[in-house]
Amino acid sequence: MKVTVTVNGARHEVEAEPRQLLVYFLRNQLDLKGTNVGCDTSSCGACTVLLDGESVKSCTVLAVQADGCEVTTIEGLAPGGELHPVQQAFHERHALQCGYCTPGFVMASVSLLRENPDPSEEEIRKALDGNLCRCTGYHNIVRAIQAAARTGA
Amino acid sequence: MSILGNRVLRKEDPRFLRGEGSYVENLPLEGALEVTFVRSQLAHARIRSIDASAAESMPNVQVLTGADVDVEPMVSPPPFGVAAGISRPLVARDVVRYVGEIVAIVVSEDRVTGADAAELVFVDYDPLPVVVDVHEALKDEVLLFPEVGTNVSGTEGPQEHDETLFDGCDVVVSGTVESQRLAPCPLEPRSTAAEVGPDGRITAWLSTQAPHGDRQGLAAKLGLEPEQVRVIAPDVGGGFGAKTLNVEEILVVWLARKLGRPVRWTESRSESMVGLPHGRGQHMTFTIGSDREGNVLAYRLESLADAGAYPGLGSFLPHLTALMASGVYAIPKLEASSRSVATNTVPISAFRGAGRPEAAQAIERAMDALAAELAVDPAEIRRRNFIKEFPYETETGAVYDSGDYEGALDLALRAAGYDELRAEQRRRREEGGPKQLGIGLSTYVEITNGVGETEFGEVEITEDGGAILRTGSFSHGQGHETTFAMIASAQLGIPFERITVVKGDTDDVARGTGTYASKSTQIGGVAARLASDEVVVHARQIVADYLEASPDDIVLDPAEARLHVAGSPAQGFAWEELAARAAADGRLAELKAQHEWKADPSFPFGAHVAVVEVDTETGSVELIRHVAVDDAGTLINPLVAEGQVHGGVATGVAQALYERFAYDEHGTPSTSTFADYSFPSAADLPSWETVPMETPTPLNALGVKGIGESGTIGATPAVHNAVIDALGHLGVTHVDMPANGQNVWRALQEARS
Numbered sequence: 001m002k003v004t005v006t007v008n009g010a011r012h013e014v015e016a017e018p019r020q021l022l023v024y025f026l027r028n029q030l031d032l033k034g035t036n037v038g039c040d041t042s043s044c045g046a047c048t049v050l051l052d053g054e055s056v057k058s059c060t061v062l063a064v065q066a067d068g069c070e071v072t073t074i075e076g077l078a079p080g081g082e083l084h085p086v087q088q089a090f091h092e093r094h095a096l097q098c099g100y101c102t103p104g105f106v107m108a109s110v111s112l113l114r115e116n117p118d119p120s121e122e123e124i125r126k127a128l129d130g131n132l133c134r135c136t137g138y139h140n141i142v143r144a145i146q147a148a149a150r151t152g153a
Numbered sequence: 154m155s156i157l158g159n160r161v162l163r164k165e166d167p168r169f170l171r172g173e174g175s176y177v178e179n180l181p182l183e184g185a186l187e188v189t190f191v192r193s194q195l196a197h198a199r200i201r202s203i204d205a206s207a208a209e210s211m212p213n214v215q216v217l218t219g220a221d222v223d224v225e226p227m228v229s230p231p232p233f234g235v236a237a238g239i240s241r242p243l244v245a246r247d248v249v250r251y252v253g254e255i256v257a258i259v260v261s262e263d264r265v266t267g268a269d270a271a272e273l274v275f276v277d278y279d280p281l282p283v284v285v286d287v288h289e290a291l292k293d294e295v296l297l298f299p300e301v302g303t304n305v306s307g308t309e310g311p312q313e314h315d316e317t318l319f320d321g322c323d324v325v326v327s328g329t330v331e332s333q334r335l336a337p338c339p340l341e342p343r344s345t346a347a348e349v350g351p352d353g354r355i356t357a358w359l360s361t362q363a364p365h366g367d368r369q370g371l372a373a374k375l376g377l378e379p380e381q382v383r384v385i386a387p388d389v390g391g392g393f394g395a396k397t398l399n400v401e402e403i404l405v406v407w408l409a410r411k412l413g414r415p416v417r418w419t420e421s422r423s424e425s426m427v428g429l430p431h432g433r434g435q436h437m438t439f440t441i442g443s444d445r446e447g448n449v450l451a452y453r454l455e456s457l458a459d460a461g462a463y464p465g466l467g468s469f470l471p472h473l474t475a476l477m478a479s480g481v482y483a484i485p486k487l488e489a490s491s492r493s494v495a496t497n498t499v500p501i502s503a504f505r506g507a508g509r510p511e512a513a514q515a516i517e518r519a520m521d522a523l524a525a526e527l528a529v530d531p532a533e534i535r536r537r538n539f540i541k542e543f544p545y546e547t548e549t550g551a552v553y554d555s556g557d558y559e560g561a562l563d564l565a566l567r568a569a570g571y572d573e574l575r576a577e578q579r580r581r582r583e584e585g586g587p588k589q590l591g592i593g594l595s596t597y598v599e600i601t602n603g604v605g606e607t608e609f610g611e612v613e614i615t616e617d618g619g620a621i622l623r624t625g626s627f628s629h630g631q632g633h634e635t636t637f638a639m640i641a642s643a644q645l646g647i648p649f650e651r652i653t654v655v656k657g658d659t660d661d662v663a664r665g666t667g668t669y670a671s672k673s674t675q676i677g678g679v680a681a682r683l684a685s686d687e688v689v690v691h692a693r694q695i696v697a698d699y700l701e702a703s704p705d706d707i708v709l710d711p712a713e714a715r716l717h718v719a720g721s722p723a724q725g726f727a728w729e730e731l732a733a734r735a736a737a738d739g740r741l742a743e744l745k746a747q748h749e750w751k752a753d754p755s756f757p758f759g760a761h762v763a764v765v766e767v768d769t770e771t772g773s774v775e776l777i778r779h780v781a782v783d784d785a786g787t788l789i790n791p792l793v794a795e796g797q798v799h800g801g802v803a804t805g806v807a808q809a810l811y812e813r814f815a816y817d818e819h820g821t822p823s824t825s826t827f828a829d830y831s832f833p834s835a836a837d838l839p840s841w842e843t844v845p846m847e848t849p850t851p852l853n854a855l856g857v858k859g860i861g862e863s864g865t866i867g868a869t870p871a872v873h874n875a876v877i878d879a880l881g882h883l884g885v886t887h888v889d890m891p892a893n894g895q896n897v898w899r900a901l902q903e904a905r906s
Contacts (some may be wrong), residue, residue, distance in 0.1 A: 017265075032172075033172070033178075033179040034171065034172015034173065034174075035172065036174075036176070036340075036341070036390070037178075037342075038340045038341070038342070038422065038827075039422035039423075039826070039827040040421045040422050040423050040826070041422070041423070041826045041827050041828035042828075043826070043827035043828050043832075044340065044422070044827055046340060073172065074170075074171065074172035075171065075172050078171075083167065083170060083171075087170040087171070090166070090170055091162055091163070091166045091167070091170060092162060094162070094163065094792045094793065094795070094796050096166060096169055096170065097391075097630035097631070097632070097796055097800065098339070098340065098341065098388075098389065098390045098391040098629055098630030099165070099166075099168075099169025099170075099174045099388065099390065099630070100174065100176065100339075100340040100341040100390030100391060101340045101390075102169045102170060103169075103170075103172045106170065121840070124835070125834075125835040125836045125838075126836050128834065128835040128836065129834045129835065129836040130834070131834065131835070132340065132827070132832055132834060133340065133835075134338055134339055134340050134391050134393065134800070134804070134832075135340075135391055135630045135796075135800045136796060136799055136800050136803075137799035137800045137801070137802055137803030137804075137838065137841060137864075138799075138803065138834075138835035138838055139799040139840050139841050140796060140799065141835065142835060142840065
């Protein structure tokens with residue numbers, strides 16, 4: 001099936017199998033390797049992207065469901081070499097170690113701060129319930145989001 | 154001022170934050186075939202036949218079975234002490250011994266076809282009796298290796314009790330701790346790719362912690378010289394002890410040679426949950442004896458360790474448990490022993506802590522049980538028994554290099570507000586409401602670089618006056634590109650930004666050990682420091698030659714990044730000037746040095762205080778505070794070290810409260826996806842309260858110990874003790890881990906009945 005989708009501002013018309021998941025469409029058809037796959041049960045959130053501005057797990061969306069939509073992946077968050085304020089906050093607060101879950105956490109955090117610009121620690125932790133990290137113990141991720149919120153990200 | 158000890162932001166972050174991590178799965182490898190493994194659905198069975206005809210009728214699909222694989226079975230290295238006769242075929246031949254064992258290999262042009270074809274490989278099994286429980290395995294009624302004659306794969310320490318061990322004790326208390334089986338769960342599942350060059354030389358891209366060791370292992374299995382194998386470990390998304398050479402990586406490389414095409418494999422999470430080794434799985438019984446004042450006189454630790462279906466490293470880890478059995482306490486009489494048994498489960502290997510958490514979990518439960526028996530505060534019983542003089546040799550032969558256990562406990566108690574917490578606990582008990590407070594302590598010591606390994610470092614000054622540091626250590630999240638660059642920068646005076654750390658490619662780095670057992674900085678970091686020092690010696694010689702002076706008169710001023718005549722700063726060269734001139738003179742190669750640093754183990758230590766709220770009506774547990782003092786000697790980068798502690802504590806809490814890899818009696822896993830396995834999220838955990846403490850080790854020039862596993866080792870017993878402490882007044886003396894609602898509720902019912 002033909003899928004027409006705008007990814008990181010660029011429009012694509014690409015053939016996709018009906019059973020293909022959005023994450024593999026992004027990774028394989030569009031060669032956007034920044035979105036990682038950490039599980040096969042929609043549990044870990046490593047593949048989180050923005051679909052029409054809202055965070056989704058791209059392993060839980062079929063590519064054909066994104067037809068006519070806008071997708072933002074980690075590569076499109078801050079084009080031009082600068083870091084997005086959330087990315088910058090993750091850097092400054094040491095909110096990443098191996099980096100594998102990081103794109104998903106960053107995208108989920110961007111979405112959270114759009115919905116709730118000044119979240120409490122508890123709200124941050126609940127909002128990130130769908131993203132898993134084995135390295136950081138989440139402490140610095142929470143701090144980074146708090147810091148990003150203060151900068152008005 | 155030295156850069157060391159500063160909270161320097163990581164060099165590696167930007168690429169990960171932009172989604173530019175170079176994980177193996179992201180490698181473009183034109184024309185690569187995809188591998189899909191068909192894995193056993195039965196825990197123990199004889200393979201009658203494998204029908205791959207339907208799968209092979211799919212276009213460009215090839216199926217291989219054990220009979221096709223001409224690689225010798227895996228045999229554990231002798232130091233693991235695994236019983237003779239136990240070996241692991243890369244692909245099961247006649248018998249499968251656990252759910253997840255590879256029974257066939259599907260090769261296809263793309264992964265989707267491979268997944269479809271794997272569904273069409275029909276394996277006809279004759280089920281065999283299954284043994285999952287370690288106590289059942291010990292009876293030897295169901296044997297995994299009948300030719301060996303027993304399931305016992307290894308033993309440690311005296312196998313007969315010393316009946317006089319507790320003579321003279323006024324109080325003797327016993328209990329059990331099951332350090333349950335865990336899945337390591339690095340967020341990046343494994344991925345491997347391999348291709349053979351026109352000259353027959355292999356390049357293998359591995360998601361591993363030890364590229365050089367893996368090169369040796371691959372070469373040995375495939376009958377090649379190590380030089381014929383190049384291993385590249387690009388960015389690796391976590392390892393936690395589990396990512397070292399395993400059957401899958403060997404098979405992918407073997408296939409690339411056999412088929413003459415590039416080959417790749419990436420595991421799914423559900424595959425990883427049974428494909429990657431598991432950790433822990435020790436069933437421990439402790440007995441502790443003291444006088445009436447609580448001075449411990451004797452301690453016995455017996456462990457029955459689950460080694461899984463193919464005993465290997467898991468059969469050795471109880472050795473580390475026994476070595477560390479007495480923890481931070483001066484105990485005159487000690488008896489530590491273990492037996493490891495094979496079961497029809499995923500093989501056990503290293504997972505963050507690897508044998509040491511188990512020791513801490515047992516002795517710290519024992520100290521609390523003794524405190525409860527004597528009605529002495531848990532902090533006080535620990536104080537009475539701490540080791541106070543260093544170096545200290547334990548009864549099991551560990552030589553603790555340095556420590557201040559009481560100092561760590563004092564810091565932790567003060568940060569926690571221990572007396573106020575106890576007052577709040579009393580208040581809640583008197584009120585008798587359902588939400589009771591529990592306060593748990595642990596004071597621990599662990600061993601890093603436990604078998605005294607060596608690491609390689611090489612420093613080279615570049616023509617522009619920067620430096621390249623090549624290390625045989627490896628980072629799969631630990632931040633070596635930052636920490637190691639700091640170490641070289643401090644010695645050379647070359648700005649941190651101008652030092653590039655190279656790792657993970659066996660063609661770029663001559664030798665290496667890799668990263669496991671919390672030893673990167675204490676061996677790799679020290680090797681980098683000493684290689685840097687040697688480069689400075691060489692540089693002084695060249696400067697002396699240029700200035701017609703004695704090298705003894707040439708000094709390096711790190712603050713100015715300049716070598717000059719002592720007392721005469723104007724007479725000398727900045728690194729840029731020296732490198733440029735040396736290059737022009739053909740002497741740049743002299744500005745290079747290698748160092749191999751071999752070190753004895755070091756013994757990081759600390760104290761944790763956990764505060765939990767337990768609902769005595771439902772059994773639900775909430776960890777509301779966790780204070781951690783983790784002393785790993787001198788810290789190079791406190792930001793990175795704290796990150797290690799944070800993650801380590803989370804892993805330790807996960808064992809105490811959430812995770813267990815479970816099987817039913819048929820050996821079928823019931824937690825083999827992330828939907829079933831209770832990997833805690835941010836919503837399940839609090840913020841961590843870390844308290845700095847640095848007691849340098851005298852064992853190396855940097856004063857550093859290891860930090861990667863400390864948080865895990867300290868956290869689990871503190872949280873476990875806190876849950877039991879919350880319920881002590883209700884008669885609860887034991888709660889199984891994970892101390893989740895179900896296990897706590899069960900313990901409450903037992904105490905009430």
